[in-house]
Amino acid sequence: MQRYELAAVTGLDSLTRVERDVPRPGPGQVLIRTTAWSLNYRDLLVAGGRYGPPRAGCVPLSDGVGVIEEVGAGVTRVAVGDRVAGIFMQGWIAGDIPGDAGNTALGGAIDGMLSEYVVLSAEGVVKVPAHLTDAEAASLPCAAVTAWNALVRESGIRAGDTVVLLGTGGVSLIALQFAKLHGATTIVTSSSDAKLDIARRLGADHTVNYRAQPDWDRAVLDITNGRGADIVVEVGGPGTFDKSLAALRPGGHLPLIGVLTGVNGAVSTAAILRKHIRVHGIYVGSREMFDEMNRAIAASGLRPPVDRNFGFDDARAAYEHLERAAHAGKVTLTR
Ligand SMILES: NC(=O)c1ccc[n+]([C@@H]2O[C@H](COP(=O)([O-])OP(=O)(O)OC[C@H]3O[C@@H](n4cnc5c(N)ncnc54)[C@H](OP(=O)(O)O)[C@@H]3O)[C@@H](O)[C@H]2O)c1
Structure with missing residues (x-):
């Protein structure tokens, strides 16, 4: 499978496409075949080493959506075939923000979503509203x-x-x-x-x-x-x-x-x-808030505004589009 890594964290030149083995889900984990991603201003900061402790080799992006292809032992929350997004801070499920939640932020403190396959904890995903396209659903986790x-x-x-x-x-x-x-x-x-x-x-x-x-x-x-x-x-x-x-x-x-x-x-x-x-x-939000928001989005039929969509191969161009700040709404990627 293909994924992107930030070989250094010195700007967009750090963004490198690499070939890696498809990961396998361990107990309590799920394997997601990703189909869409979105970019946030934060991703420019991460790429430039201006967001938290710079971490060379990090897989970028907090925002990705895909379909669960395999579940590890003991997983009952979600099932194979569910369309899910990762939650921004894998360690913030509900209630007040835990003091160390930032250490579990996708695409920064830990590897993120800009990969054709991703393994996450079954606790760290939410099902996304059915009426949304993959790109629209990928717009949800951070913004x-x-x-x-x-x-x-x-x-x-x-x-x-x-x-x-x-x-x-x-x-x-x-x-x-x-x-x-x-x-x-x-x-x-x-x-x-x-x-x-x-x-x-x-x-x-x-x-x-x-x-x-x-x-x-x-x-x-x-x-x-x-x-x-x-x-x-x-x-x-x-x-x-x-x-x-x-x-x-x-x-x-x-x-x-x-x-x-x-x-x-x-x-x-x-x-x-x-x-x-x-x-x-405000530091994004918990899984509980994500689920609550999804119910409102499903009930209202609301669609997040996508400014422009790029292909997975064109991640660098998508970053550059965001950096120019010519967009209104979300910049997304699909396979
Ligand atoms: N705390 C959190 O959890 C959290 C979560 C998400 C985002 N953020 C932060 O929120 C900010 C927005 O993120 P985003 O992903 O929505 O960014 P974005 O999509 O890149 O939006 C940038 C837009 O902000 C507007 N802007 C820039 N400078 C401005 C200024 N001085 N006054 C008013 N508007 C200005 C511009 O819009 P116009 O061209 O229309 O003027 C620009 O296109 C970033 O700083 C990001 O790091 C924080």
Whole structure:
């Protein structure tokens, strides 16, 4: 079988396609014949050695979907023929995040999914909604679970809330769909008017081009008649954090997800306390959240937005497409 490895972790040149034996499932494990994958911004960080301790030789990607071809001794949770995705942190099943969950993150701390066959623990997979294509289903494990955790679990989104989504990447556009599913009013920002058109087609009620209007927080206040938004899905990090605070209503929720502008920076702590802002640290989510989200996706018929699909042979081109940030939604791969 073929798989990709990051021979070094010094950038996209590290991505190497290699021939390996098909692995065999041990007790409690399953063998998955993968059919589709998706990329996340995190995969660029991993390839560049900027995400956790760099691990040369790592198989990249947290997000992959496939069909179980063989089960090891004692497996009863899933069966041969089930279409499943791996969960981002193999060690986070339910409840609060375990302190060492990051050590079990696919495509980073441990080998990931960009392989024609993968062996995972039977506990580390979920069945994916039947109506989704393989590429759509492969869009779920990182971006969608993160968006679900941020909006539903941590921020307790309710019908009538106003939700702000920053940019049109994978997390933000899936979060837009979940916000609409819950009856929210949505405001999407982007650097591109063409991408804002896509966001409107996905249900954005208001759009703001943050290049043309860098004080997008003012625009949010104008749209909400001065009240501020109930939730800002914070994917920017230090470069957008203070504007996100300014765009929120008193008591509003700020699920803190992204590092697009870096991982350190000055933060207006006084603004947080004066406005009683609830800042939630978000690190993807548990298997329980993934299952809960899948039920909502199945019931609603929602389809994650795929910007562009590449072949397994073209993984490097897919990474480069993500790196150019010309996409809106998810970048996927299929066999
Ligand atoms: N904490 C977690 O568990 C977790 C999980 C998933 C993702 N993340 C993080 O969340 C972020 C987004 O991930 P992703 O996979 O969705 O990325 P992505 O698909 O690569 O999206 C990138 C998009 O973000 C927008 N953007 C970039 N800089 C921006 C800025 N300063 N202000 C507003 N928007 C900006 C751009 O959209 P426009 O071109 O439309 O402006 C860009 O295309 C990343 O930092 C990622 O590491 C964290």
